[in-house]
Amino acid sequence: MTELDLVGPTFVNFRDHVFPEGSTHGFRWVDLKSFRFRRGSQDAELLAAVIAHEQFRDGYAGGGVDPDGTRHGPYWLRSVSPDGYQPVSCTVATQTLRDWARQHGELPDSLSDALDTALFTVVDSAGRLYRLRDLGSTCFHDWGGVHIDFHEFIAIDDERQLLTLLVAADD
Template sequence: MGCRTVTASGGAAPASGAPAGAAREPAPAALTGMRQALAYRDSRFVDFQDFDYPGGRGHGRRWVHIKRFRLPDGSPADRELLDALIAHPEFRDTYDGAGIWSEPRHGPWWSDRISSGTYQSVEASTALSTIDAWAAGGAPLPSDLDARLHAAVRTPVRRATSRYVLGALPDDAHHDYGPIHTAFHELVLVDRRTRSLALVVAADD
């Protein structure tokens, strides 16, 4: 498996299942502009293996990857922001160390099977209970890891003005070597007070 290079324009090659020579329709001008305005800021990575579990066990090869973006000018609706996120090159990440793909892959999924409608609005309490249950995994969290998750995940979830969870996708939405994670949880946090959007992926290998 190799890393795919993103073109300067951010264009994507047809999926491997697409007919040879098939061309993708150009993105509408409004969406292209939105994608450019949704500016990638930085990312944070929390690797549970970096923390001291008793006996060196209990981390379950878990990790959290957070990508942060600046919101565009104006007041686009949340669904427009989700569309812009899906169209952004940083969304084409399989979270397996392969980097950003030109093919439409996102985690274990074909990203062109994901739309803004795939995301479901959730309350902070629901998002937090999902993440905390996954993070514990039957083993108490080391205190420094718990503090890191509080700063990197729990606080942004509580402060967000809206939150979305990636909903269920059919089995045939898995790309040709997915699923590649034991668990894969995804949240999108929109914070209009700080004009930011965060893509949070919590998974284990």
């Protein structure tokens, strides 16, 4: 199996930015986990490797990574497979993420800049992008419906040999 080496996480919390009076953006955030991979790795191997990695065992509801965990986002870990990911264009990924970020109104410049630097740079530099499709409520774990929005993408950048797991959600 292809091995992935964690480079580091990046976290953008909407609460760290000042919004105009009366504007509400809820408890939303973007979590990026980047991994180095060896040149020549096939996409199916990379998707399987990220799913098998302990950093993938994260319910994204404040508890963080659980190395022995059985949850990923809203789903039971056993429900997530490489087949659950569908190729998506940069245009579609960018539009989905921008629409999600702006769904409650315009963003402060500081947050727009943070998203451009941390999120959209990764999306733009990816040679290939995959989106986790909606696996359905039958795959939800015991508290899996807690997220209002949950968007997950995997960005593969062959030039930099970097795979990034991107999650944009709320809690």
